[in-house]
Amino acid sequence: MTYDYRQMAALADPTRRQVFELIVQKPRSVAELTRSLPVSQPAVSQHLKALRDANLVRAEARGASxxxxxxxxxxxxxRAWLDSIWTDALGSFREAINESVEARE
Structure with a gap:
């Protein structure tokens, strides 16, 4: 499965991850996010742009904000990519166990 790593790269920044986690809790405006974080409103907007570019958040116009x-x-x-990695890892683990059991027999 091919995967576009923009999502992981976007979440690598700790402040951006905080912005994302706040939005996970509930939808928020830039002003609400700024009040919850120790960074300026322009910084929050830049983090939101990176999250939007990575297709992790979307904006809904509500009035002027x-x-x-x-x-x-x-x-x-x-999630699909992570699930495929997990499935592959479990498959490899199962193969290793089967090889170990066969080697003992």
């Missing part, structure tokens, strides 16, 4: 939500499509892509 945007409210940010998790983007289920981008998150689904990342």
């Amino acid at each position: 945007n409210v940010y939500h998790i983007d289920p499509n981008g998150l689904g892509e990342m």
Whole structure:
């Protein structure tokens, strides 16, 4: 399975991860996010842009501001990739156990 690593790269930054985790809890505006974080509003906006570019959040216009939500499509892509890695890892583990059992017999 091919995977676009933008999601993982976007979440590598600790502040950006905090922004994402706040949005996971509930949709929020830039102003709400800024009040919850020790960074400026322009910094929050830059982090949101990176998260949007990685398809992890989406903006919904509400009046003069945007409210940010998790983007289920981008998150689904990342989850599918992680699930495939996990499935491959479990398969390799099962093969190693079977080889170990066969070697003992």
